[in-house]
Amino acid sequence: MSQLVGFFIYDEFQTVDLAGPLDVFATVNDLLSKEVYKLVTLASDMTPIRAESGLKTLADDTLINCQTLDVLVIIGGRGCQSVIKDQAVMTQLRRLAQGAQRIVSICTGAFIVAALWPQRALTLATHWGFTQRLAAQFPCVEVVSDKLFVQSDEVYSSGGLTAGIDLALSLIAKDHGAAMAQRVAQYMVMYVRRSGDQRQYSxxxxxxxxxxxxxxxxxxxxxxxxxxxxxxxxxxxxxxxxxxxxxxxxxxxxxxxxxxxxxxxxxxxxxxxxxxxxxxxxxxxxxxxxxxxxxxxxxxxxxxxxxxxxxxxxxxxxxxx
Missing domain, CATH: 1.10.10.60 (Homeodomain-like)
Known part of the structure; x- marks a missing residue:
């Protein structure tokens, strides 16, 4: 049975935050020759979405039209603070999150996840450049700066940019085993899991x-x-x-x-x-x-x-x- 994975995007989202994890899940489908992950992009409406890079894209569906998800992936980007201020969007995201088995944040998507439940004591990772701001904006959140990704109950969060790929590979390993995660990593010409933390450079x-x-x-x-x-x-x-x-x-x-x-x-x-x-x-x-x-x-x-x-x-x- 396939899992429905929805990627929430918005104006000024970070392109790599979407493309990296999306390609990881899509590669599993390709390697297994079946759609074990049904992948959709979601937005507040069907108008063109403009990424930080200037790339324009159209979502597959709107939040309000999406009835349920197995996995809700919230992408990071400069526009995350505008999303938090939009109560209608937050209401729809909260509805989908409550019914999902997993909520995944990529990079600064952690701000949106924290805003879904501002009183909840979550442990979250985000881009190292935003850890202090996240901690100040959401005092109940324990912010982790020395991990590529962390899990807090059903909530998974990753650090900056390509750390979202590491998190996606970890989820693949949970669903389909370490061998599949390794096959995906090799296909994408990368390590199945990098050692160290996001502050380290090779x-x-x-x-x-x-x-x-x-x-x-x-x-x-x-x-x-x-x-x-x-x-x-x-x-x-x-x-x-x-x-x-x-x-x-x-x-x-x-x-x-x-x-x-x-x-x-x-x-x-x-x-x-x-x-x-x-x-x-x-x-x-x-x-x-x-x-x-x-x-x-x-x-x-x-x-x-x-x-x-x-x-x-x-x-x-x-x-x-």
């Missing part, structure tokens, strides 16, 4: 934002040769600098040495492989350039407090919760 992203274009060739070289022996001398050669000068500039810009950066990238790749593949620890140690399981295990444990095997077991348990 070493690679930090490098892309911090280093000059000249140094990008060295970063690309590391990515392409992560399984091979690497040294400061080899990396310095990619940007035609002396090893000493390369080490000094890189450390000054990044706050860590080049070889610590390489190690961090190797560890991040190891985490991804532990979550999205069935490779042995020995094979992962080769693919990530550590060369031997003992070295991978030692560095991984120092960085994350658990062994690679424990990390994989914990990850599998979380997905199956």
């Amino acid at each position: 070493s690679l992203l930090n490098a892309q934002q911090t280093l000059s274009q000249r140094f990008q060739s060295a970063i690309e070289f590391v990515q392409d040769n992560i399984d091979k022996p690497l040294s400061v001398e080899i990396l310095a050669e990619q940007v035609a600098l002396s090893p000493r000068h390369f080490q000094r500039v890189f450390t000054d810009k990044m706050g860590i040495s080049p070889m610590r950066f390489v190690q961090n990238l190797r560890l991040e790749k190891a985490k991804g492989l532990l979550c999205t593949s069935e490779h042995s620890i020995a094979h992962i140690s080769v693919l990530t350039g550590f060369g031997s399981p003992p070295l991978l295990t030692r560095k991984f444990t120092q960085a994350y407090g658990v062994t690679p095997t424990q990390y994989r077991e914990n990850f599998t348990a979380e997905v199956n919760e």
Whole structure:
């Protein structure tokens, strides 16, 4: 039996908040070759909706015409405060929420969810830039800033933007198992569940934002040769600098040495492989350039407090919760 999933959109909604989770559910339908999730977009009326990005779209139906939903997904965006002020819209949303098995908020959609039940002691996540405002606007809400997503009874909420995809994958795992969530993640070319919280940036992203274009060739070289022996001398050669000068500039810009950066990238790749593949620890140690399981295990444990095997077991348990 299919679940009816309604995505509430409004003027100045965030496009990624809608498209990311919507595509996750739609991919399950494609992979199973049947409509296990009936997906509809909902709005207050049938006039064109304009997203923050300027994209215009039409909803499939109106809130008042929708009689019941299994899952109500409330999208985030700059327009969320205007929604809260519209009592007619809030009344319809509250009606649908009361009959739904799950209420899901993406990013700043948490403000709308909190406004549905302002006296309810919910635990909610939202974009890290809006946590203080959410807590101040709704004192009964416990705001979580160190998680990609959280559950509070039948209410599920995610942090900013792409964290909605992580939450959708978690719901897929609950409904259809970890293997299906993994298939969807692989199809979408992403991890089935990212580790850490929404305030953390990967070493690679930090490098892309911090280093000059000249140094990008060295970063690309590391990515392409992560399984091979690497040294400061080899990396310095990619940007035609002396090893000493390369080490000094890189450390000054990044706050860590080049070889610590390489190690961090190797560890991040190891985490991804532990979550999205069935490779042995020995094979992962080769693919990530550590060369031997003992070295991978030692560095991984120092960085994350658990062994690679424990990390994989914990990850599998979380997905199956």
